[in-house]
Amino acid sequence: MAASELPLRFHQRHLLGIEGLAPYEIRDLLDRADGYVDLNRRGDKKVALLRGRTLINLFFESSTRTRTSFELAGKRLGADVVNMSVSTSSIKKGETLIDTAVTLNAMHPDVLVVRHPDSGAVALLARHVNCAVINGGDGSHEHPTQALLDALTIRRRKGRIEGLTVAICGDILHSRVARSNLFLLTALGARVRLVAPRTLMPAGIGRFGAEVHHDMREGLRDADIVMMLRLQTERMRGSFVPSLREYFHLFGLTYDKLAVARPDALIMHPGPMNRGVEIDGAVADDITRSAIRDQVEMGVAVRMACLEVLTRGLRAAA
Amino acid sequence: MTVGRRTAFLHARLLDPAGGLDAPGGLLVEDGRIADFGPGLREAPEGAEVVDCDGACLAPGLVDIRVQFGEPGAEHRETFASGGRAAAAGGVTSLACLPGTEPPIDDPAMVEFVARRARQARLVKVYPYGAVTKGLAGVALAELGLLAEAGAVGFTDGARAVADTLVMRRAMSYASMFGGLIVQHPEDPALAQDGVANEGAVATRLGLAGIPAQAEVIMVERDLRLVELTGCRYHVAHLSTAAAVEAVRGAKARGLPVTCEAAPHHLALNELEVEGYRTYAKVSPPLRAEDDRRAVVEGLLDGTIDVIASDHCPQDQDSKRLPFAQAAFGAAGLETMLPVCLELVHTGRLGLLQLLDRLTRAPADLLGLEDAGRLRRGAPADLVLFDPEAPWKVREADLHSLSKNTPFEGRLMQGRVLRTVVDGRTVFERATAAAGA
Numbered sequence: 001m002a003a004s005e006l007p008l009r010f011h012q013r014h015l016l017g018i019e020g021l022a023p024y025e026i027r028d029l030l031d032r033a034d035g036y037v038d039l040n041r042r043g044d045k046k047v048a049l050l051r052g053r054t055l056i057n058l059f060f061e062s063s064t065r066t067r068t069s070f071e072l073a074g075k076r077l078g079a080d081v082v083n084m085s086v087s088t089s090s091i092k093k094g095e096t097l098i099d100t101a102v103t104l105n106a107m108h109p110d111v112l113v114v115r116h117p118d119s120g121a122v123a124l125l126a127r128h129v130n131c132a133v134i135n136g137g138d139g140s141h142e143h144p145t146q147a148l149l150d151a152l153t154i155r156r157r158k159g160r161i162e163g164l165t166v167a168i169c170g171d172i173l174h175s176r177v178a179r180s181n182l183f184l185l186t187a188l189g190a191r192v193r194l195v196a197p198r199t200l201m202p203a204g205i206g207r208f209g210a211e212v213h214h215d216m217r218e219g220l221r222d223a224d225i226v227m228m229l230r231l232q233t234e235r236m237r238g239s240f241v242p243s244l245r246e247y248f249h250l251f252g253l254t255y256d257k258l259a260v261a262r263p264d265a266l267i268m269h270p271g272p273m274n275r276g277v278e279i280d281g282a283v284a285d286d287i288t289r290s291a292i293r294d295q296v297e298m299g300v301a302v303r304m305a306c307l308e309v310l311t312r313g314l315r316a317a318a
Numbered sequence: 319m320t321v322g323r324r325t326a327f328l329h330a331r332l333l334d335p336a337g338g339l340d341a342p343g344g345l346l347v348e349d350g351r352i353a354d355f356g357p358g359l360r361e362a363p364e365g366a367e368v369v370d371c372d373g374a375c376l377a378p379g380l381v382d383i384r385v386q387f388g389e390p391g392a393e394h395r396e397t398f399a400s401g402g403r404a405a406a407a408g409g410v411t412s413l414a415c416l417p418g419t420e421p422p423i424d425d426p427a428m429v430e431f432v433a434r435r436a437r438q439a440r441l442v443k444v445y446p447y448g449a450v451t452k453g454l455a456g457v458a459l460a461e462l463g464l465l466a467e468a469g470a471v472g473f474t475d476g477a478r479a480v481a482d483t484l485v486m487r488r489a490m491s492y493a494s495m496f497g498g499l500i501v502q503h504p505e506d507p508a509l510a511q512d513g514v515a516n517e518g519a520v521a522t523r524l525g526l527a528g529i530p531a532q533a534e535v536i537m538v539e540r541d542l543r544l545v546e547l548t549g550c551r552y553h554v555a556h557l558s559t560a561a562a563v564e565a566v567r568g569a570k571a572r573g574l575p576v577t578c579e580a581a582p583h584h585l586a587l588n589e590l591e592v593e594g595y596r597t598y599a600k601v602s603p604p605l606r607a608e609d610d611r612r613a614v615v616e617g618l619l620d621g622t623i624d625v626i627a628s629d630h631c632p633q634d635q636d637s638k639r640l641p642f643a644q645a646a647f648g649a650a651g652l653e654t655m656l657p658v659c660l661e662l663v664h665t666g667r668l669g670l671l672q673l674l675d676r677l678t679r680a681p682a683d684l685l686g687l688e689d690a691g692r693l694r695r696g697a698p699a700d701l702v703l704f705d706p707e708a709p710w711k712v713r714e715a716d717l718h719s720l721s722k723n724t725p726f727e728g729r730l731m732q733g734r735v736l737r738t739v740v741d742g743r744t745v746f747e748r749a750t751a752a753a754g755a
Binding site for chain 1: 452457458459460461462463464484485488491492494495548
């Protein structure tokens with residue numbers, strides 16, 4: 001059944017985060033995304049769902065990967081897509097963000113996709129526009145479409161999410177991907193382990209249903225999924241972690257450490273990767289274990305699904 | 319020096335704090351290990367070398383957890399060889415050395431260097447601390463994980479405090495992942511800035527810039543809050559003030575994983591020692607007011623202070639023969655540690671077994687040195703034979719350290735090491751007045 005024929009279960013006005021979504025809403029998005037995966041593999045990838053509609057990618061933080069993914073998603077649905085990159089140096093916090101929102105709003109976009117370096121900034125902006133807003137990543141808070149595409153990847157490869165053990169490893173402290181994944185995977189019944197040095201583990205994270213580990217071998221034991229997060233090398237000035245080589249020694253994914261996970265454990269990474277820092281190059285390229293390329297493919301489909309449900313009101317009114 | 323396969327120490331006063339033993343008896347060493355010991359051991363087996371202790375005390379070799387060597391970078395002050403001889407002459411068989419060398423011990427390769435050079439000296443057992451921060455600069459964490467794997471027994475920036483609160487927090491958080499021990503020189507550098515002596519009437523009269531007692535307790539209390547936050551094991555080095563002792567007492571009562579040590583010079587001496595601008599009495603932290611000294615002794619007696627460590631800090635003549643403010647901090651202490659501490663026994667403040675506990679079992683346990691600090695069948699034979707009553711005078715010429723900067727110079731001591739044994743081998747013997755080779 002084509003994605004747009006599925007009964008609508010998602011009723012939120014925006015997609016600002018995973019926290020607060022009901023499991024059936026998450027499944028609705030994943031089921032729709034499944035349909036778009038098939039569409040994207042066809043020769044003619046276009047449907048006219050958003051023809052005549054305007055999607056603006058408003059990125060206050062640079063990103064080629066996510067922005068391109070949203071751009072493709074919009075265009076394949078027939079929308080007009082505009083990319084706005086606002087450099088952080090030309091934007092003061094607070095007031096100017098709202099000014100930007102109000103200005104854009106006057107141009108009547110149908111969907112805004114927003115990425116901002118400050119947690120909560122996208123929600124703030126959403127209060128000042130009439131259209132639907134998708135959070136493309138706000139600070140260290142949430143990146144809901146990433147968690148959705150990760151979940152879709154897992155579901156398609158493993159057949160389910162419930163009951164799986166997922167180990168998320170890396171700089172959890174600063175990671176919105178970790179948080180969104182934590183919320184989504186626990187909502188759908190997976191067992192989530194977080195693995196990081198203590199200096200990169202946020203306080204109180206255990207309260208959200210995750211098992212906290214500082215020993216990677218303990219964290220990976222019998223895991224079904226190993227999700228590696230990029231370590232931002234600018235943090236390697238010795239304040240959070242002493243050095244790259246010590247980090248790789250203790251927390252880098254190698255075959256040796258991977259051996260304690262299940263033999264069919266899947267390796268994931270939101271990208272881009274630092275080879276030799278959080279993941280050994282050979283492990284990352286191992287096509288029998290790595291789902292990293294699948295994740296990118298799922299990304300466009302998931303974003304098409306999100307655009308579809310968030311613009312339902314426009315089609316109902318028409 | 320005789321190397322016997324079997325050596326019997328007879329007619330000794332056996333002392334083992336870990337086992338609560340204080341009784342006349344003997345001890346048999348076989349192949350470098352303690353084969354047997356106890357009150358019943360009165361005869362040597364056939365073919366064994368016999369050492370007649372003639373009533374002298376035979377105890378586990380002392381474990382000194384705060385020693386600075388000059389190798390690498392300042393070999394003229396102390397090498398592993400000269401330091402080893404000084405340790406042996408002081409009855410110390412195991413020691414932990416600070417990372418304040420040049421280059422500092424902030425890299426796993428340096429840990430291995432220290433271990434190798436100490437092995438080459440073939441005297442006493444040396445365990446290196448690793449640095450908390452790279453270059454001891456207090457900014458970036460050193461590779462604590464790799465240092466621990468290379469053999470570092472704990473982490474410290476030596477004579478420097480880790481001053482930045484966030485850096486200390488992260489160091490504790492990180493080290494706590496593998497049960498690491500952080501040792502702090504407790505001194506707020508801003509308050510201590512140009513100070514060279516204890517802030518008070520004596521320094522004022524002499525015109526010397528003072529370091530207030532608060533510089534110590536402020537750092538200790540700050541760190542104790544971080545221990546609450548992180549659960550990291552924490553050890554306070556060379557406590558010198560009543561306030562800091564009290565702070566540690568309270569923290570222990572609250573169940574925090576805190577331990578602390580005192581140096582012999584803070585137990586025995588006060589700020590009056592700097593009279594005459596005696597630079598051999600210039601130490602960090604400084605010799606304090608008499609009230610503080612007494613509080614440190616009380617802390618040792620009531621168990622608040624877990625360990626006595628020499629804080630051996632060798633300085634050459636050029637660094638000390640200067641106006642007081644310019645002279646280097648530090649006192650050599652390996653060879654005077656035991657006799658200075660025995661003073662507490664002689665004055666009836668502390669029992670001999672209790673004192674030895676602070677010098678053997680307690681420091682060994684703190685650093686997890688399972689074979690050290692106790693008499694145990696099968697353990698390596700690391701022993702000290704000493705006469706607790708023998709009088710002697712501290713003379714520069716008699717010291718084995720390359721550096722002679724002891725504040726006890728010229729003093730009469732009571733108590734002297736007669737022989738020191740490591741792995742069954744005599745590394746120091748008083749009778750020949752020379753260290754073993």
